[in-house]
Amino acid sequence: MSTSRITHLVGGAPWTGVAERTSPVYNPATGAVTGELDLASAATVDEVVKVAHEASKAWGATSLTKRAQVLFGFRELLNQRKEEIAALITAEHGKVLSDALGEVTRGLEVVEFACGIPHLLKGGYSENVSTKVDVYSIRQPLGVTAVISPFNFPAMVPLWFVPIAVACGNSVVIKPSEKDPSAVNAVAALWKEAGLPDGVVNVLHGDKEAVDRLLEHPDVKSVSFVGSTPIARYVYEKGTAHGKRVQALGGAKNHMVVLPDADLDLAADAAVNAGFGSAGERCMAISALVAVEPIADELVSKIASRMATLKTGDGTRGCDMGPLVTGPHRDKVVGYVSSGVDEGAALVVDGRSQEIDGAADGFWLGPTLFDKVTPEMSIYRDEIFGPVLSVVRVPSYDAALDLVNSNPYGNGTAIFTNDGGAARRFQNEVEVGMVGINVPIPVPMAYYSFGGWKNSLFGDTHAHGTEGVHFFTRGKVVTSRWLDPTHGGLNLGFPTHD
Numbered sequence: 001m002s003t004s005r006i007t008h009l010v011g012g013a014p015w016t017g018v019a020e021r022t023s024p025v026y027n028p029a030t031g032a033v034t035g036e037l038d039l040a041s042a043a044t045v046d047e048v049v050k051v052a053h054e055a056s057k058a059w060g061a062t063s064l065t066k067r068a069q070v071l072f073g074f075r076e077l078l079n080q081r082k083e084e085i086a087a088l089i090t091a092e093h094g095k096v097l098s099d100a101l102g103e104v105t106r107g108l109e110v111v112e113f114a115c116g117i118p119h120l121l122k123g124g125y126s127e128n129v130s131t132k133v134d135v136y137s138i139r140q141p142l143g144v145t146a147v148i149s150p151f152n153f154p155a156m157v158p159l160w161f162v163p164i165a166v167a168c169g170n171s172v173v174i175k176p177s178e179k180d181p182s183a184v185n186a187v188a189a190l191w192k193e194a195g196l197p198d199g200v201v202n203v204l205h206g207d208k209e210a211v212d213r214l215l216e217h218p219d220v221k222s223v224s225f226v227g228s229t230p231i232a233r234y235v236y237e238k239g240t241a242h243g244k245r246v247q248a249l250g251g252a253k254n255h256m257v258v259l260p261d262a263d264l265d266l267a268a269d270a271a272v273n274a275g276f277g278s279a280g281e282r283c284m285a286i287s288a289l290v291a292v293e294p295i296a297d298e299l300v301s302k303i304a305s306r307m308a309t310l311k312t313g314d315g316t317r318g319c320d321m322g323p324l325v326t327g328p329h330r331d332k333v334v335g336y337v338s339s340g341v342d343e344g345a346a347l348v349v350d351g352r353s354q355e356i357d358g359a360a361d362g363f364w365l366g367p368t369l370f371d372k373v374t375p376e377m378s379i380y381r382d383e384i385f386g387p388v389l390s391v392v393r394v395p396s397y398d399a400a401l402d403l404v405n406s407n408p409y410g411n412g413t414a415i416f417t418n419d420g421g422a423a424r425r426f427q428n429e430v431e432v433g434m435v436g437i438n439v440p441i442p443v444p445m446a447y448y449s450f451g452g453w454k455n456s457l458f459g460d461t462h463a464h465g466t467e468g469v470h471f472f473t474r475g476k477v478v479t480s481r482w483l484d485p486t487h488g489g490l491n492l493g494f495p496t497h498d
């Protein structure tokens with residue numbers, strides 16, 4: 001099979017330089033190498049940031065009306081091409097086509113939010129704060145912004161940031177995951193078609209070398225990072241040490257608490273969907289199911305019977321679940337399944353021995369269910385990021401809450417119950433950034449903000465919504481008066497108001 005070269009997109013065109021290093025891109029459903037990706041050196045980062053910096057000057061001075069028009073045009077193009085982009089995601093990430101399409105749709109919602117930028121950037125105005133003195137606030141672009149994204153949502157995660165950064169008048173350098181880079185290139189190319197000036201949105205492919213240079217570069221003013229917790233912490237510390245504003249979203253271990261009064265059929269459906277959708281490679285996947293006794297036996301049996309109907313295989317063939325993203329990642333997840341068995345958890349459904357509808361060399365692992373998992377086990381402690389669901393049995397609501405709140409991650413959580421009082425207590429008491437009540441994957445809409453607590457977010461600003469607009473702009477407050485003779489006279493005291 002032939003492989004294609006995948007390169008940076010700079011100033012509206014593919015990069016024409018020669019890369020010193022490249023990295024293979026795989027189709028996870030076949031195991032074949034389908035592309036060779038250019039990895040940027042520090043010098044290439046400087047080249048791209050220079051282009052972005054130049055472009056940011058004119059774009060930042062472009063009227064809100066014109067910016068909004070470009071956003072509307074981009075929205076139309078993205079909507080028209082969403083199937084094409086979904087196919088690219090499936091070919092390199094492996095998630096099934098319907099899931100890939102869902103990801104693009106959730107990204108589109110952020111574009112639609114950003115179309116309202118003239119309204120979102122309205123400042124405040126206070127007339128006559130002192131006699132004939134007015135005060136008003138404005139928000140201005142930062143300049144060059146960097147977006148560093150993970151493999152698991154190659155289109156959606158960049159779309160959490162880029163439309164808002166652009167709408168706010170910034171230029172952007174996107175550094176996608178090396179594992180599935182093509183969807184980002186395809187989405188970025190649409191900006192040019194929508195009328196965005198060249199150089200405002202650029203894609204820079206690379207690994208640690210590129211990230212490190214972006215974090216140090218004096219012309220990069222902000223960093224929006226999404227990825228695993230150790231790298232998120234590193235990016236936050238290094239980026240802020242270099243004077244940048246940084247929002248760094250990290251990993252997760254999301255708990256779904258099921259209270260004894262819940263509808264167990266609906267809870268079992270939700271657990272299967274949220275545990276195994278996208279092969280568990282979602283930062284909002286449910287990986288720990290907390291069953292409040294006495295329902296665990298019945299719930300586990302309902303989940304296992306649903307899992308028996310799932311078809312794992314090639315994402316283009318109408319299967320429920322696709323492969324894992326790479327061979328080494330699949331092997332790591334399989335290693336966790338072995339540890340779970342060794343550590344004494346009850347393996348109810350073993351994904352290692354399931355029938356697969358796909359090529360023999362694909363990166364397969366079927367859905368796996370463990371029961372009687374305890375908090376000391378590695379399958380509970382670590383973010384596995386694969387199709388492995390662990391059931392932890394607890395005696396009471398208080399024990400369930402303690403478990404969730406003791407976990408070092410705080411991205412998403414859900415409670416399943418018909419008791420409004422219990423749900424309300426949970427939403428108030430749980431130390432997690434995004435909470436679902438009978439909703440297993442509570443990803444906020446674009447006009448709210450996405451982000452976790454504790455080790456799931458470094459920095460204080462969540463993605464998109466008004467927090468996104470705030471992140472991508474700097475505030476300025478102007479105090480103004482139009483001088484007339486009443487303002488005359490000498491007074492060296494600190495100004496007060498009259």
Ligand code: NAD
Pocket residue numbers: 148149150151152153157175176177178206207208211212226227228229231232249250251252282283383385411451452456
């Ligand atoms: P990752 O941390 O390996 O990679 C993320 C980005 O960091 C990539 O662009 C990668 O090139 C870069 N990178 C990797 N190692 C680096 C290093 N040593 N120095 C500098 N940069 C480096 O994450 P991943 O495996 O691509 O994605 C999965 C992780 O992302 C999971 O932990 C998942 O929970 C998390 N995630 C979190 C959210 C959220 O909103 N909190 C959303 C999606 C994914």
